[in-house]
Amino acid sequence: MLRKLTAAGLVGVAFIGFVPSAEAADPCENRFCVFANMEGRGDRAAIPVGDDEWLGPLGLRDRVTSASNDTNRRVCLVDWRTFMRDPRLCFAPNSYHEDFGRIDYPNGGSWSNKADEVEWD
Ligand SMILES: [Ca+2]
Ligand SMILES: [Ca+2]
Numbered sequence: 053m054l055r056k057l058t059a060a061g062l063v064g065v066a067f068i069g070f071v072p073s074a075e076a077a078d079p080c081e082n083r084f085c086v087f088a089n090m091e092g093r094g095d096r097a098a099i100p101v102g103d104d105e106w107l108g109p110l111g112l113r114d115r116v117t118s119a120s121n122d123t124n125r126r127v128c129l130v131d132w133r134t135f136m137r138d139p140r141l142c143f144a145p146n147s148y149h150e151d152f153g154r155i156d157y158p159n160g161g162s163w164s165n166k167a168d169e170v171e172w173d
Contacts (some may be wrong), residue, residue, distance in 0.1 A: 082123055104172060128146070129142075130168060130171055
């Protein structure tokens with residue numbers, strides 16, 4: 053739904069209640085934002101386009117529960133697993149998900165509190 057909105061409309065309308073509206077500037081504008089809690093709440097990291105980041109140094113490894121991709125690039129969250137395929141949760145340009153607890157993880161459970169790294173396509 054977000055991809056049909058202009059950038060201005062997206063901040064003014066679609067993110068009400070998702071990103072704190074009291075902030076003068078939206079730190080997630082033109083960034084991929086990951087959040088510790090549902091609906092864009094809790095600890096946050098705002099990652100610039102093309103910047104692959106480990107979530108550990110950002111204090112968010114195995115903690116991310118929602119995310120918003122306010123960019124024109126596809127971006128993925130990766131859960132690294134030793135000697136197994138690394139599951140990926142990818143976001144289309146200008147998309148978000150408010151609760152990873154509702155996204156099934158391969159072989160059971162959900163994507164909440166799983167991701168270890170951000171990788172841009
Ligand atoms: Ca979490
Ligand atoms: Ca993990």
